[in-house]
Amino acid sequence: MRIRKATEQDKKQAIKIAEELKEWFTRTAIKNMKIDFDLNSLIVIIDKNKVFGFLCYTSYSGRMQLIWMGVKRSVQRKGLGDKLLKWLEREAKKLGLHLIEVETLPDEDDYEPYKQTRAFYYKNGFKRILYRKSRTKGEDDQIVLEKKL
Numbered sequence: 001m002r003i004r005k006a007t008e009q010d011k012k013q014a015i016k017i018a019e020e021l022k023e024w025f026t027r028t029a030i031k032n033m034k035i036d037f038d039l040n041s042l043i044v045i046i047d048k049n050k051v052f053g054f055l056c057y058t059s060y061s062g063r064m065q066l067i068w069m070g071v072k073r074s075v076q077r078k079g080l081g082d083k084l085l086k087w088l089e090r091e092a093k094k095l096g097l098h099l100i101e102v103e104t105l106p107d108e109d110d111y112e113p114y115k116q117t118r119a120f121y122y123k124n125g126f127k128r129i130l131y132r133k134s135r136t137k138g139e140d141d142q143i144v145l146e147k148k149l
Contacts (some may be wrong), residue, residue: 001080003051003087006042013045013051017072023113024070033068040067043087045080055084057091065091066102085124089149098149106131106143121145 006014018025018033025033040058044051053071057064067089071080084110092100102121105114107128113122134141 001045001047001083003045003083004046006037006051006054010044010046010051010054011037011042014042014054014070017051017054018068019071021070022049022075030051037068043084045084053080053084055088057088058090059095059097062097062099063099064088064095064097066100069102070071081120082124089147093149100126100147100149102126102145103132103142104145106141107139118145121147 004010008126014037015030015034018030034057038112040056042054042056044055046054051072052075054069055066059065066085067141069081069084071084088100104117104121105111107118122145124147126147128143129146130144132142132144
């Protein structure tokens with residue numbers, strides 16, 4: 001498997017993966033993801049032109065921002081998420097950035113899929129730095145996790 005910048009076809013495959021991961025990605029999330037994939041950078045992990053995972057990112061104010069990440073259910077817990085994250089760390093360092101940030105549901109939220117998400121980030125060296133209350137009715141509170149490089 002290898003990682004590359006996403007093509008238009010890769011973007012479609014990445015959206016299909018996200019649509020299959022309904023525990024993590026709502027309809028609203030998918031709608032936002034389609035926009036974010038076009039406006040930001042997207043990498044995919046592929047084998048024989050088939051996408052098995054994706055990571056969408058951008059940077060702002062000297063920080064790398066991880067926006068969306070997903071791995072096909074059949075290959076979860078096989079190290080693909082780690083590989084995508086390591087790629088992002090190398091990219092951030094090449095650009096002279098010293099932090100990666102990601103937002104996710106807070107530890108106070110007992111929803112099992114996001115317990116797994118937080119465990120993944122904590123295992124990879126991220127620390128909780130901020131609790132952000134939702135400003136939009138119907139949206140969840142978020143925490144900001146940060147990894148210093």
